[in-house]
Amino acid sequence: MPEICPTCGLPKDICACEEIAQEQQRIKVFSQRRTFGKKVTVVEGMDEGEVNLEEIASKLKKNLACGGTVKEGRIELQGDHESRVKEMLVNMGFSSDTIDLE
Numbered sequence: 779m780p781e782i783c784p785t786c787g788l789p790k791d792i793c794a795c796e797e798i799a800q801e802q803q804r805i806k807v808f809s810q811r812r813t814f815g816k817k818v819t820v821v822e823g824m825d826e827g828e829v830n831l832e833e834i835a836s837k838l839k840k841n842l843a844c845g846g847t848v849k850e851g852r853i854e855l856q857g858d859h860e861s862r863v864k865e866m867l868v869n870m871g872f873s874s875d876t877i878d879l880e
Contacts, residue, residue: 783795795828803823803824803825803828803829803872803876804823804876804878805821805822805823805824805867805872805876805877805878806820806821806822806823806878806880807819807820807821807860807863807864807867807877807878807879807880808820808860808879808880809858809860816856817857817858818854818855818856818857819854819855819856819857819858819859819860819863820852820853820854820855821838821852821853821854821855821863821867822851822852822853823852824851824852824853826851831848831851831853832848834853834867834870835847835848835853835855837866837870838853838855838863838866839855841866842855842857842859842862842863842866844856844857844859860879861879864877864879
């Protein structure tokens, strides 16, 4: 017998909790200047308990060919990638309406 998700009550293989969580996130994507004029793209507003930030950061870093990290509940990517990050998050299942570029 398959495992049952405690949140939605569906079997784990068809559980929709993560997809629902992705649609309800309010995400901000913006760039900052750091020391020596380096640009960093910051993605914040994702709930760590509902989505796996490490996995999302890994996919973003791989597809953007840049370095980055997860700090204090936000993803920091080296370089200026605002518009491409939004496009990639939409492809991962996040709603385009809930992603704000600043």
